[in-house]
Amino acid sequence: xxxxxxxxxxxxxxxxxxxxxxxxxxxxxxxxxxxxxxxxxxxxxxxxxxxxxxxxxxxxxxxxxxxxxxxxxxxxxxxxxxxxxxxxxxxxxxxxxxxxx
Numbered sequence: 001x002x003x004x005x006x007x008x009x010x011x012x013x014x015x016x017x018x019x020x021x022x023x024x025x026x027x028x029x030x031x032x033x034x035x036x037x038x039x040x041x042x043x044x045x046x047x048x049x050x051x052x053x054x055x056x057x058x059x060x061x062x063x064x065x066x067x068x069x070x071x072x073x074x075x076x077x078x079x080x081x082x083x084x085x086x087x088x089x090x091x092x093x094x095x096x097x098x099x100x101x
Contacts, residue, residue, distance in 0.1 A: 027061040039080055050076055 019025065034050050037043030049058055051073060062069040 024065055027064055031058075031061060031065075035076060035080070 031050075034043070034046040037046030038050065049055060052058070053070070053073075058073075059069040062072045
């Protein structure tokens with residue numbers, strides 16, 4: 001499944017290998033939930049999470065995933081402004097095997 005954020009298509013392929021504890025996958029899901037909340041329900045919480053430039057959690061998530069926070073905000077904003085915008089995510093339901101996490 002292809003996402004609307006092109007960089008994630010190539011980067012996600014080895015995500016499990018680079019992050020066996022699932023931290024990156026967690027942040028991808030948090031971002032996805034916030035984006036979908038804004039897109040589908042005009043969620044105030046989603047908007048605050050994404051667009052509050054003082055939100056250290058968004059900044060940390062973007063950094064952890066390899067994105068510059070303000071650049072990611074701009075891309076999300078542009079995608080949300082496109083008519084009929086949709087977001088997709090990749091779900092891998094296999095359990096995490098690393099018990100050291």
